[in-house]
Structures are given as C-alpha cells and as structure tokens.
Amino acid sequence: MLSAESIQKIEYELTKYPADRRQAAVMSALRIAQTEKGWLSKETISFVSSYLGIPDIAAMEVATFYNMYELEPVGKYKITVCTNISCMLRDSDSIVEHLNHKLGIGFNETTPDGKFTLKEGECMGTCGGAPLFHINNTRMCEFLTPEKVDQILEELN
Amino acid sequence: MTALAHNLEKQTLVTLRTITEPHPGSLDTYVKLGGYAQLKRIVTEKVKATDIITQIKLSNLRGRGGAGFPTGLKWSFMPRYYDGTKYLVCNTDEGEPGTFKDRDIIRYNPHQLIEGMAIAAYTLGARVGYNYIHGEIWEDYEIFEAALAEARAAGYIGENLFGSNFSFDLHAVHGYGAYICGEETALIESIEGKKGQPRFKPPFPASFGVFGKPTNVNNTESYASIPWIMQHGGEAFQNLGVYNSGGTKLFSVSGHVVNPGNYEVRMGTPFTELLEMAGGIWKGRELKAVIPGGPSTAVMPAKNILGATLDYDGLSKAGSSLGAGSMIVMDDSTCMVKALKRLSYFFFEESCGQCTPCREGTGWLYRVIKRISEGQGRMEDLDLLTDVSSNISGRTICALGDAAATPVLSFVKHFRPEFEYYIQHGRSMVENRE
Ligand SMILES: Cc1cc2nc3c(=O)[nH]c(=O)nc-3n(C[C@H](O)[C@H](O)[C@H](O)COP(=O)(O)O)c2cc1C
Numbered sequence A: 001m002l003s004a005e006s007i008q009k010i011e012y013e014l015t016k017y018p019a020d021r022r023q024a025a026v027m028s029a030l031r032i033a034q035t036e037k038g039w040l041s042k043e044t045i046s047f048v049s050s051y052l053g054i055p056d057i058a059a060m061e062v063a064t065f066y067n068m069y070e071l072e073p074v075g076k077y078k079i080t081v082c083t084n085i086s087c088m089l090r091d092s093d094s095i096v097e098h099l100n101h102k103l104g105i106g107f108n109e110t111t112p113d114g115k116f117t118l119k120e121g122e123c124m125g126t127c128g129g130a131p132l133f134h135i136n137n138t139r140m141c142e143f144l145t146p147e148k149v150d151q152i153l154e155e156l157n
Numbered sequence B: 001m002t003a004l005a006h007n008l009e010k011q012t013l014v015t016l017r018t019i020t021e022p023h024p025g026s027l028d029t030y031v032k033l034g035g036y037a038q039l040k041r042i043v044t045e046k047v048k049a050t051d052i053i054t055q056i057k058l059s060n061l062r063g064r065g066g067a068g069f070p071t072g073l074k075w076s077f078m079p080r081y082y083d084g085t086k087y088l089v090c091n092t093d094e095g096e097p098g099t100f101k102d103r104d105i106i107r108y109n110p111h112q113l114i115e116g117m118a119i120a121a122y123t124l125g126a127r128v129g130y131n132y133i134h135g136e137i138w139e140d141y142e143i144f145e146a147a148l149a150e151a152r153a154a155g156y157i158g159e160n161l162f163g164s165n166f167s168f169d170l171h172a173v174h175g176y177g178a179y180i181c182g183e184e185t186a187l188i189e190s191i192e193g194k195k196g197q198p199r200f201k202p203p204f205p206a207s208f209g210v211f212g213k214p215t216n217v218n219n220t221e222s223y224a225s226i227p228w229i230m231q232h233g234g235e236a237f238q239n240l241g242v243y244n245s246g247g248t249k250l251f252s253v254s255g256h257v258v259n260p261g262n263y264e265v266r267m268g269t270p271f272t273e274l275l276e277m278a279g280g281i282w283k284g285r286e287l288k289a290v291i292p293g294g295p296s297t298a299v300m301p302a303k304n305i306l307g308a309t310l311d312y313d314g315l316s317k318a319g320s321s322l323g324a325g326s327m328i329v330m331d332d333s334t335c336m337v338k339a340l341k342r343l344s345y346f347f348f349e350e351s352c353g354q355c356t357p358c359r360e361g362t363g364w365l366y367r368v369i370k371r372i373s374e375g376q377g378r379m380e381d382l383d384l385l386t387d388v389s390s391n392i393s394g395r396t397i398c399a400l401g402d403a404a405a406t407p408v409l410s411f412v413k414h415f416r417p418e419f420e421y422y423i424q425h426g427r428s429m430v431e432n433r434e
C-alpha cells in the first residue's frame, strides 16, 4: 500500500534499531506514510503496523498522540502557524488574520479547492524567527510579514 | 549556510564556536578548528574514563536541558560493568516556548555535538546513541542526518574508531509534535515507538532506559560543551563562568527585543549586557517583564531582573531560575492576562493526560484565565488559580505539572493589580490605552 520509495525509507529507519525492536521505527514509518498519502487513514496505519509486525493499536496510539500526524484529509498545503507566547509577542495574530482573510478559512479548515489547510501550532522551537509557520511539517518560514506571506502563497499557487 | 547571528564579537563562543565561519556546519570547518582531535586523542591514548569524569566534574558543567543537574555526577551513575548494550541519548526536543538554542547547535555546529556524544559514549561504555530531535525542525533534522553521514564516512563514528576496539553508532530520530517528549523518560518511550508518557522514577534511565538498558540522557548543549572541556581542561571551563555555574550558556532571546536570537555568553553575565546585545527593547519601549528560563520558570518583573546576573545562583537569588536560558522579553504594552492565558493553554494542550492533577488541573487553570480574559472573571478566581496550582505541584509523575503551575503562581503574584483590573473592568489595563 506504500510506494517502493517509502518502503525503502522505512527500511533505512529500521537499521537504527535492534532487529527485534521494529516498533521503534513506528514514528518515522507513520511520518513517511503521511508524506506519501497526505494523511493517515485507518488503512494506512494498519499497513504500517502490519509492515512492522506490531499490533494495530500500537500504531494507532502513536498516530493519535502526536500532533503532527493528520487523521483526517488535509489540503495539499498544510500551513501550521505557531501562536505560542514568543510568536504572540511578535504579533502572530496579524499573520493568522492575514491568512484567514487571504484564504477565507479559519483554523482546522480547508479551502474549497483543497489546496490549503490552516492549523494552529504549539512552540516549534524556532521562536527567534517569530512570527512563523511551517508548511506540510517540513518547510519552516520565519520572520513573516503580510507581504512575505503573500509571496509564499503565490509561489505555492 | 551562513549563520544568522548578532554581535558575535561580544559573545564567548564554545558550543557555537564554528558560527563565525562561512560554512559553520561543515566537517571541514569543524576539523579546521581542531574538531575531533579530542576524540582521537582520548581513544588512541586510551584515556581512563575516570579521568574524563574528573574533568567534567571540575568543569562544573550543569545540565543545560533545564534542571541544571551536574553532568559529571550524572555520568558517574552509569553502571561501569554491564553485559550488554548501554545507550546514550541526546535530548534535542526543545519545545518549551522561548527555547531554540539546540536547533542552532545541530544546524551550525553538528559535529561538535557528535564529538561530544562520542566522547561520552567512550567514557560510559555506550555502544549506540540516539539524538532525538523536535519534529517541527525538519530541515535541521536533515542537516544533522547529513552531518552524521559525513562523520561516519570520515571514521569519527562507527566500528573500531581510529583502529581501536571502541565502536559507537549514532542515529538521528525524531518527535512529531509533543512537548512532553522533552521529559527524558517520555522521550525514551517515544524512541521505543510509543506514546510519550513519562515513566515513574526510580528506576532512573541510568539503570532502566532505552529498551530497558542503562542509558545516559543529556541535553544537546551539555554534550556540545564536552569537546571544549576535554581540550582546555575542566578548570578552564569553570573559569569561563562563576561559582556554581561553569562555562558559557546559550541564551535564546525572544519577544520584544530588536534582534531576537541566540547569544552565547559567560555564566554570570549581567542581564543588562545580554539585553544590549539583543539590541534592547524594540520600538523604544520600556521593559516590563522577562521569563528567564522558559515558562516553567517564574516570570520576573523588570526591576527584579535588571540587577540580576545570568547564572544558576544569580537568577534564583533574584526570584526565578535559569532553566534552559530561554529569555522571553516583554515590553510595557504586554497584557499579562493574555500572556498567561496563552501559556496556560499550552500546558493544558500538552499535558499527556496520565496524572489526574495535571490533566484536570491544567484544564481548570486555562478555563479560569480564559473566563477572566473574556470579562467574566470574579475576584475569588485569583485565589482559585493559586489553589489549583498548588494542588498540581508535586503531585504528578513528571515535572510538567510544576511547570504548568509556575507561570500562574508567578504572574498572579507579580502582576496581581493587572488581573484585578481585568476582573473589575472586563478589559485589559494595558491594551489599546493610546
Ligand atoms: C515537561 C518537560 C519538558 C522537558 N523538555 C526538555 C527539552 O526540550 N530538552 C531538554 O534537554 N530537556 C528537557 N527536559 C529535561 C529532561 O527531562 C532532562 O532532565 C534533560 O534532558 C537532561 O539533560 P541535562 O542533564 O543535560 O540537562 C524537560 C523536562 C520536563 C519535565
């Protein structure tokens, strides 16, 4: 159910642990699966657990515990804005408002064309670059201004 | 990648010593500056583990993850003779608001961390290491993975290093959005592929850690200090700092300053000097308050921090603590009710749910502060907040409960009139006052 490329990546993660500790790779296996599929359906999670040879519930517990896994479909670009204190002090609210206005959606909503989903995030450990967001859990965009946000959105469009 | 930094000439660069170079994170840069020479010396000359621990103890290096536990002492807890694999873990899971120092180590000076971990592994007899990196900083995770590959190819980690019988494998692993995994036993659970719920201690990781094996856990900045200590000696490191606080410290300065960022300075540096390095308060405004070590440390009104020095004793004398050195700076336009509301939401959201006082208490705290911020507060709420906080503190498996209580207690203590004003008038005393 996952591409050969994803399987290869999971195999690489497995090399980091003792052979009898395949569960340890579940965090990265779910991340790899999500990167391929966009989100984690029950079937995808089951595939990961059977590939690792662990109970479904063990993978499900992990998928539900950690915030960066998506258990519902999201847009092509998921934008997660940090609104925690250091970002708030640098006016992350204005970035959120700008995004609300530009995309016409609030937190946990997706644009009708399926392109963008907006999420609120907790501290990302990059507070020196506030205000900031990251895109699809990978690309960090810091020192945002409304103009810079426009540029990034345009580039994604 | 050139580093983003300010006022480097005023800093004392130890853990970020490559940062002034054009390609700070590369292996060539690190080796050019004397990198990996200590590892090579220690392994080829078979320096005794006890001699290394003596130097670390002399250095007065205290854990940079927040608790300030002496690193040399921690290392001496690892069982010396053990049949089987011992593990070494590095905690790069920083996600406590205001903390972003370890990120700069893994992206600008990853090899110093790798060398520090390899020296620790040699000293403690650990065969395998994991660096657990906060999931949100994905690009930096990839930089660290690339540095590991470089180090492996150059023979600084792997089998039979420098032709000796010492082998050490080091891997990067990641979190995926859970602050609690910064707590060392939750982090270990997460490495094992489980929910990040802290374990009861004892047993401590030194006897029951990763996969149930003896494990040493240190913070990124702690490990990255080791090569410098081994090069210059424990005493020299101690002398960079002050009594009880050896060495330099990376301070993450965020919030209302002109130049937010990381600043590495000697322990004992006056707060005012750090503030000046960061360009002072932005927009020509006045300093109102600082959270000096991340929200798990007490907020300090300007008058308390302006005279303080930045070291463990200096900040505790001034009424707070050093924590992870995460300075959240707030100017006089900051509404303390709103700030506390955001922090309380964070702890409520990030409580792992295992202990009732923390799971229920953090929800209570958030709801009461939210009620105040919506103009629905009552005067009794302030005592209620103190009461609920005191009932979380000390009653949970891990310190997240205490961390959630600290901001509430300290905000209400130092800024009570602002909370009272909000309750009486249903609006902020400071916002929109122009
Ligand atoms: C809720 C919570 C979060 C923590 N987060 C971190 C963290 O992000 N990084 C870290 O190094 N230590 C963190 N710690 C402290 C660790 O449990 C542990 O003490 C530390 O990693 C040990 O390393 P050190 O002795 O070098 O400081 C946290 C503790 C708690 C209770």
Ligand code: FES
Pocket (backbone or CB within 6 Å): A082, A083, A084, A085, A086, A087, A088, A122, A123, A124, A125, A126, A127, A128, A130, B096, B097, B098, B099
């Ligand atoms: S508070 Fe936003 S990244 Fe830390």
